[in-house]
Amino acid sequence: xxxxxxxxxxxxxxxxxxxxxxxxxxxxxxxxxxxxxxxxxxxxxxxxxxxxxxxxxxxxxxxxxxxxxxxxxxxxxxxxxxxxxxxxxxxxxxxxxxxxxxxxxxxxxxxxxxxxxxxxxxxxxxxxxxxxxxxxxxxxxxxxxxxxxxxxxxxxxxxxxxxxxxxxxxxxxxxxxxxxxxxxxxxxxxxxxxxxxxxxxxxxxxxxxxxxxxxxxxxxxxxxxxxxxxxxxxxxxxxxxxxxxxxxxxxxxxxxxxxxxxxxxxxxxxxxxxxxxxxxxxxxxxxxxxxxxxxxxxxxxxxxxxxxxxxxxxxxxxxxxxxx
Numbered sequence: 001x002x003x004x005x006x007x008x009x010x011x012x013x014x015x016x017x018x019x020x021x022x023x024x025x026x027x028x029x030x031x032x033x034x035x036x037x038x039x040x041x042x043x044x045x046x047x048x049x050x051x052x053x054x055x056x057x058x059x060x061x062x063x064x065x066x067x068x069x070x071x072x073x074x075x076x077x078x079x080x081x082x083x084x085x086x087x088x089x090x091x092x093x094x095x096x097x098x099x100x101x102x103x104x105x106x107x108x109x110x111x112x113x114x115x116x117x118x119x120x121x122x123x124x125x126x127x128x129x130x131x132x133x134x135x136x137x138x139x140x141x142x143x144x145x146x147x148x149x150x151x152x153x154x155x156x157x158x159x160x161x162x163x164x165x166x167x168x169x170x171x172x173x174x175x176x177x178x179x180x181x182x183x184x185x186x187x188x189x190x191x192x193x194x195x196x197x198x199x200x201x202x203x204x205x206x207x208x209x210x211x212x213x214x215x216x217x218x219x220x221x222x223x224x225x226x227x228x229x230x231x232x233x234x235x236x237x238x239x240x241x242x243x244x245x246x247x248x249x250x251x252x253x254x255x256x257x258x259x260x261x262x263x264x265x266x267x268x269x270x271x272x273x274x275x276x277x278x279x280x281x282x283x284x285x286x287x288x289x290x291x292x293x294x295x296x297x298x299x300x301x302x303x304x305x306x307x308x309x310x311x312x313x314x315x316x317x318x319x320x321x322x323x324x
Contacts (some may be wrong), residue, residue, distance in 0.1 A: 006150035010123035010218035014132035014142040015198065015313040016162070018206025021076055022046040023215075023312035025055070026208045026230030028071045031306035034232070036063040041089045041097070044230040049205030052081045057230065060089040068280025076201060096269025100295050103235045103268070107224040107275075110262030111217045112252040117151075118318035119249055123148050124218040128314055130159065133176050138164045141199030153183040158191050162199035162279035166191045177250065216241075216315050221261075229312045234301035236266045236294055240273075242316070242323035245296045247278060247287055249324055257281045270297055271295070 013020055025046045033040035040061035047054045053072055072082050097103050112119040123146050130142040140162035147156030159173050177186075196203075209227025213219045222277040226237025233239040244262040252260045257280045264276040264287075271293040278287045291300060298304060301323050317324065 007155070008123050008220055009145060009147040010121065010127045010220075011145040011158075011214065012112055012124075012127040012314070013144075013211060013214055014131055014135045014140065014161075016141045017137065017143065017211075018049065018141070018201050018204050019208075019210045020206070021200060021209045022048055022206040023051070023211070023229035024075050024309055025072055026057075027308040028075060029055070029068060030230055030232060031309050032066045032071065033059065033061050033063055034306040034308075037292070040044065040232060041094070041103075041234060042230065042232040043089070043235065044086065045208045047205065047207050048076060048080070048201050050201065051079065052083065053201070054083045054085070056085040057087075058089040059086050060094065076187040080201070093268070097234050097294075099269070100271045100293065101269035102240075102266040102294050103264055103269070104226075104237065105268045106226050106236045106240065107263065107265045108220050108226070108236065108241040108244045109216070109224045110241070110246070110264075111221045111260065112195070112248035113259045114252060114257065115259075119252065119324070120318045121218050121220060122152055122206070123220075124315075125318065126154065126220075129316075130173070130176055132155070132314065134159060134161050134164070134169070134172060137172060138162065138169075140164075141203070149183055151181075151183075152222060153181045153278065154212070155183045155186055158192070159187045159188075160192070160196070162193065164195075165195055168193055168209065193265060216243060217317065225304070228316055229308070232258045233282065233298045233301075234294055236264075236297075239297045239301070239303055240264050240292065241294055242301060242303070243290065243320075245317050246323045247290055250289075251278050251280055253284075254279040254281050262287070265292075 026044045030042045044057035116125045127146040138161045142161035145158035228238045230236045246258040248262045261279040263277045276287040
C-alpha cells in the first residue's frame, strides 16, 4: 500500500458524551465501594437516556450504604429518574474467584508504539488532544476525529461540540492545527450537521462499555472484547488489560522497539493464563518476568484503590497511570 493511500483514523468523545457518562457512573460506583471495602466484588453497568438511568449488575461487599443516587446526580444531573437493580455476585462465579482464578474467561490486548511520547498511535493522541482542547471551551457533549495520511500528516478533521457556534468552533480547530503537521489539502468538518444544543442523555442513549476503541488504542489495534468500566480488578477484562499495557511498554523500552503487541488469555476460575504472547516488531515470543495471575496483577499494580472514575473520561492508556 502506498504512502498516499495508507490512511488511518481515530475518534475521541468528551466526558459528557452519553456513553462516557455511563462509564463514569459505573466507575464512580466501583470507587465508592473500594474506598470502604478494597476487596469488594463489583460489576456494574449503566444504561441511560431521555430522563431515565438504569443501574444494574452485581456487587458483593460488606458496604451497603453507597449513595448511588448522589453519584448519578453528580454525573448526569438532577432531573433523572433512577432505576436500581443490583444483586450479589453469583456464588458459582465467586467460587472460582475465591481461589485466585480469573473472574471470567477473556482475551486482552496490550500495545505500545514509539510513534508518540504517549506510546499510542498518533491518530489516537491527536483526536484525544483536540477533544480535550475543545472541551476546555465547551465542557459539553462532543466528538472529534482525526485522519492521517501515510506520512503522518493530518488530512481530515471532524469536530462536533454541543453549544459551540460553528464559526467559533472552526476558528478554534484551525488555531489548534497550527501546532501540527497538516497536509496541503486538509478537509475540515465542523458541526457538519449544524449547530446543536441538545446533547448527552437528552439527545441519545448511553451504555457502559460501548466506546471500546476510544478506551483502548483506536480502531487499528485489536481489542480483546471486554469492557473496563464498572469492573473491580478481579475481572481480567480490566486488570489484565492494564497488565498487558505494562508488558508492552516494558518490552518497547527494553528492546528499543518500534511497536509491541501483547495477547493474554484466561479461563474462568483459573489463575494462570492460557496464552501470554508478546510480539516485538513482528517477532512473537512468550512473556517472561511478569506474574500475570489475577492476584499477581492486582498486587503489582495496587489495583484495589478507588482510582477508576478518572480512567473513564479520556481512555485508559497514555495518561501516565501506574500500569504505564
